[in-house]
Amino acid sequence: MPDPHPLAELWRGDLRESVHVGHAVICGPDGEVLDAWGDPEAVIYPRSSCKMIQALPLVESGAADAFGLSEAQLALACASHEGAALHADAVGAWLGDLGLGEDDLLCGPEPPRDKALKFSLIREHAAPGQVHNNCSGKHAGFLTLAKHLGAGPDYVAPDHPVQQRVRAAFEDLTGVPSPGYGFDGCSAPNFATTMHGLARAMARFATADETDARDRAMRRLTCAMIDHPLLVAGEGRACTELMEATGTVAIKTGAEGVFVAILPDKGIGLAVKAADGARRAAECAVAALLIRLGVLDPDHAATRKRWNAPVRNRRAAEVGMLRPAPGFG
Amino acid sequence: MPDPHPLAELWRGDLRESVHVGHAVICGPDGEVLDAWGDPEAVIYPRSSCKMIQALPLVESGAADAFGLSEAQLALACASHEGAALHADAVGAWLGDLGLGEDDLLCGPEPPRDKALKFSLIREHAAPGQVHNNCSGKHAGFLTLAKHLGAGPDYVAPDHPVQQRVRAAFEDLTGVPSPGYGFDGCSAPNFATTMHGLARAMARFATADETDARDRAMRRLTCAMIDHPLLVAGEGRACTELMEATGTVAIKTGAEGVFVAILPDKGIGLAVKAADGARRAAECAVAALLIRLGVLDPDHAATRKRWNAPVRNRRAAEVGMLRPAPGFG
Numbered sequence: 103m104p105d106p107h108p109l110a111e112l113w114r115g116d117l118r119e120s121v122h123v124g125h126a127v128i129c130g131p132d133g134e135v136l137d138a139w140g141d142p143e144a145v146i147y148p149r150s151s152c153k154m155i156q157a158l159p160l161v162e163s164g165a166a167d168a169f170g171l172s173e174a175q176l177a178l179a180c181a182s183h184e185g186a187a188l189h190a191d192a193v194g195a196w197l198g199d200l201g202l203g204e205d206d207l208l209c210g211p212e213p214p215r216d217k218a219l220k221f222s223l224i225r226e227h228a229a230p231g232q233v234h235n236n237c238s239g240k241h242a243g244f245l246t247l248a249k250h251l252g253a254g255p256d257y258v259a260p261d262h263p264v265q266q267r268v269r270a271a272f273e274d275l276t277g278v279p280s281p282g283y284g285f286d287g288c289s290a291p292n293f294a295t296t297m298h299g300l301a302r303a304m305a306r307f308a309t310a311d312e313t314d315a316r317d318r319a320m321r322r323l324t325c326a327m328i329d330h331p332l333l334v335a336g337e338g339r340a341c342t343e344l345m346e347a348t349g350t351v352a353i354k355t356g357a358e359g360v361f362v363a364i365l366p367d368k369g370i371g372l373a374v375k376a377a378d379g380a381r382r383a384a385e386c387a388v389a390a391l392l393i394r395l396g397v398l399d400p401d402h403a404a405t406r407k408r409w410n411a412p413v414r415n416r417r418a419a420e421v422g423m424l425r426p427a428p429g430f431g
Numbered sequence: 432m433p434d435p436h437p438l439a440e441l442w443r444g445d446l447r448e449s450v451h452v453g454h455a456v457i458c459g460p461d462g463e464v465l466d467a468w469g470d471p472e473a474v475i476y477p478r479s480s481c482k483m484i485q486a487l488p489l490v491e492s493g494a495a496d497a498f499g500l501s502e503a504q505l506a507l508a509c510a511s512h513e514g515a516a517l518h519a520d521a522v523g524a525w526l527g528d529l530g531l532g533e534d535d536l537l538c539g540p541e542p543p544r545d546k547a548l549k550f551s552l553i554r555e556h557a558a559p560g561q562v563h564n565n566c567s568g569k570h571a572g573f574l575t576l577a578k579h580l581g582a583g584p585d586y587v588a589p590d591h592p593v594q595q596r597v598r599a600a601f602e603d604l605t606g607v608p609s610p611g612y613g614f615d616g617c618s619a620p621n622f623a624t625t626m627h628g629l630a631r632a633m634a635r636f637a638t639a640d641e642t643d644a645r646d647r648a649m650r651r652l653t654c655a656m657i658d659h660p661l662l663v664a665g666e667g668r669a670c671t672e673l674m675e676a677t678g679t680v681a682i683k684t685g686a687e688g689v690f691v692a693i694l695p696d697k698g699i700g701l702a703v704k705a706a707d708g709a710r711r712a713a714e715c716a717v718a719a720l721l722i723r724l725g726v727l728d729p730d731h732a733a734t735r736k737r738w739n740a741p742v743r744n745r746r747a748a749e750v751g752m753l754r755p756a757p758g759f760g
Contacts, residue, residue, distance in 0.1 A: 112687070112708060115613030117623050119476050120687050120708035123452075147448050210745025224553045235745060284444030285750040294446050358441070358449050378707040379441060379449035416539025416564060421614040 106377040107139035108427030110386040112413065121427065122383030124359065124376040126391060127301035131309045131369035133277060135298060139430055142298040146375045147284055149292055149356030150182040153240050154323045154364075155275055155303060156290070159267035160243045161319035165250035169200070176323055177330035178239030182355060184336030185214030185234035192333075193238045200242075200249055207232040208258050209241045209288040216336055237288035239333075244290070260291045269293055271316075275303035287357065297373055300362060304371025307352070307364040324364050327352040340385045343404035348397045353388065355381070361388035365397060386411070386424055390431025435706040436468035437756030439715040441742065450756065451712030453688065453705040455720060456630035460638045460698035462606060464627060468759055471627040475704045476613055478621055478685030479511040482569050483652045483693075484604055484632060485619070488596035489572045490648035494579035498529070505652055506659035507568030511684060513665030514543030514563035521662075522567045529571075529578055536561040537587050538570045538617040545665055566617035568662075573619070589620045598622055600645075604632035616686065626702055629691060633700025636681070636693040653693050656681040669714045672733035677726045682717065684710070690717035694726060715740070715753055719760025 106123035113119065125140030135142055148155075157179040160166050166176065175196055183189035197203055212235040214220050223230060232238060244257045244264050253263040260269075260283060269291075273279055276299030283291040295303075310320035327334050331345035334354070340361075344353045352364040359376030361384045372391055376383035389409035392398035398405055413422035435452035442448065454469030464471055477484075486508040489495050495505065504525055512518035526532055541564040543549050552559060561567060573586045573593050582592040589598075589612060598620075602608055605628030612620040624632075639649035656663050660674035663683070673682045681693040688705030690713045701720055705712035718738035721727035727734055735741075742751035 114476060114621075115623075116611050117474060117476065117613060119613070120706060122707050145446060147443060147446065208746070210747075212745050221553050224550050282445050284446060284448070285744060285748070287744045287750070289744050289746055289748070292443075294444075376707075377449060378451050378705075378709055378712070380707055380709065383707070415614060415616050415618050416541050417537070417618055418539075419614070419618070421616075 103143060104141045106141065107430060109139070109374070109376060109430050110383040110424060111427050112422060112424050114413065114422035119422065122376050122378055122380050124374065124383065124387065125297045126372070126374045126387060127297045128370060128372045128391065128395070129298070129301040129305035131305060133302040133305050136370070142296065144297050144375070145281060145294050146297060146300070146360065147292050147294050147358065148300050148362070149286060149358055149360050150237065151354050151356030151360040151362045151373070152272065152300070152303070153180045153182070153354060154307060154327065154352070155272050156240055156268050157243050157323055158271045158316070158319055159264065160247045161322055162315045163247060163250060163267070165247045168250055169246050171246065173326045174330055174333055176326035177333040179243035180323055180327050180354065181239045181334045182236045182341070183239060183333065184216045184339060185212065185230070185236060186216035186219055186336050189239065189333065189336065190214065190219070190233040193233045193242050196242045197245070200245060202245060204232050206245060206255065207238060207241050208256070209235040209237045212236060235288060237290070240290070241288065258290045265291055275306045276300060277302050297375060300373040301371050304362050304364050304373060305369065306371070308366050308371045309369045324352045324366060327354070340408060343407070344389065344392065344398065347399065347402045347404040348392060351392065351397050355384065359384040361385070363388060363392060365395065368395065370395065382424060386426055387431065390426040394431050432472060433470045435470065436759060438468070438703070438705060438759055439712040439753060440756050441751060441753050443742065443751035448751065451705050451707055451709050453703065453712065453716065454626045455701065455703045455716060456626045457699060457701045457720065458627070458630040458634040460634060462631040462634050465699070471625065473626050473704070474610060474623050475626060475629070475689065476621050476623050476687065477629050477691070478615060478687055478689050479566065480683050480685030480689040480691040480702070481601065481629070481632070482509045482511070482683060483636060483656065483681070484601050485569055485597050486572050486652055487600045487645070487648055488593065489576045490651055491644045492576060492579060492596070494576045497579055498575050500575065502655045503659055503662055505655035506662040508572035509652060509656050509683065510568045510663045511565045511670070512568060512662065513545045513668060514541065514548060514559070514565060515545035515665050516548055518568065518662065518665065519543065519548070519562040522562045522571050525571045526574070529574060531574060533561050535574060535584065536567060536570050537585070538564040538566045541565060564617060566619070569619070570617065587619045594620055604635045605629060606631050626704060629702040630700050633691045633693050633702060634698065635700070637695050637700045638698045653681045653695060656683070669737060672736070673718065673721065673727065676728065676731045676733040677721060680721065680726050684713065688713040690714070692717060692721060694724065697724065699724065711753060715755055716760065719755040723760050
């Protein structure tokens, strides 16, 4: 099996200080590999990068329509949001509409990454809640589907009807049986697949049409992400800023250095995994691939924060650069 | 040249989710390589791991004694502290003793990593200062030496007498000319060397005796670190907790995945660099080497936070483990 390929490098002075290796796959409309770096058969956890797959049963089952979910709520179901008031309030209201409350979530509490809300909680001596967890929208989606199915409250158990539907959708879209699952930071099972499988699933989203319920659900989720970049992550974050910069691409990160992108205009899907789990490497790498595919402007401010990005000292002087590795992107 | 060697792995469920590669060298009393993983000739920036070398001219020049510096102040000169009140107040008083103030520092401001002080600044709507910068003790040491030498205020310029003396000491202890420097986050030049060079320098510290001013200065700095683990980093941090757990070893981290250790009882020095710059990998790897050398208890709580360390979800359940890679440590 091929070794991981260098993805990104940190330079300081005339020396390459650190280097990140990993895997990347670009799939065309039929799921075929158009380009690959590293090992397309490497098995990974997609982590939060597959939230649009985890939200698929919510939509295709009719649960989303039965509960009158808005496009913004579908974007939140696919989000790793930064727990700003914007996100937390929307999830709180959604739970209220279901006749549920924050205690019904099983994601656990997480301090908001949004600076304004984080500082405000500290000043009020208030503890962060489960609605601030970056996965709370996904969990509200799980609860909506569980209620629609009349299933029990432990919706993160791997044998719960919600997770069984997630697994079935996941294996259908990736095109390979999942070799197993681990538990994510939010307690939900996260199914493993190959790099090729994850990129193939994204190409399926990119080519979804109106032929059946699954395809229509995929189109709705992709559109929801592209139409609501701020809900999918938050101010200053990579998914939000890169989606705003492209305008036509759904982009999603996952913990431990994963990124995916769905390019509906080209029928293309892609996946990146930094083998060491580094977020900075995955952000640089996904930007490099989006530039390669002609959908991201290399001179855009959102690009330059992550790709050929200056590294600054504590007095804001440029002392280094994060850039794609030679032969990548 | 040998490839980087796997150092640490993150497991989730039955799958290795992420892996960190890098270099590690253990040197004996004569600077000879006792054990090595990866490439001993790999050129790296030691970053803050070499602060005891950067503090050497301060002591061996007589500046430390001329200004009556305490052992605690020498520990602060070697520190990457978390900016707790303990550290910031001591650096502020030190600057006052020199007839200087916080504005004479050139390290730049940095939010304290100490939670109590960080929260207190947020509640007071106060901006962090330069004394909170993790390198402020090193910079107070540079200012002390500059004053002793009657040199100018731009003590981080590579041609300043302070940095010239640092470079000379660095090249003497590492045993090889430095191929160049980059600027650190605190604006000071950071001289590059090989992994073997950095480990050899630590073995020099470990074997220092009373024969000359340089050796005596090295002994004083090593003892200062071992006697004041809380000043070298802070509550809950790896350097502090691992030094407390060993009791006899000086241990120091540097940004971008560097760790060094000085074992005076064994005349041994070692260096670790995670090639991707990951702190978690370097912490796991240095713990593995200290266990191998018989100076760290594998069952100590400080060890188990970093080596075979549980990874927990947001509800505190164990969902994975960070452990040394097979064949390492």
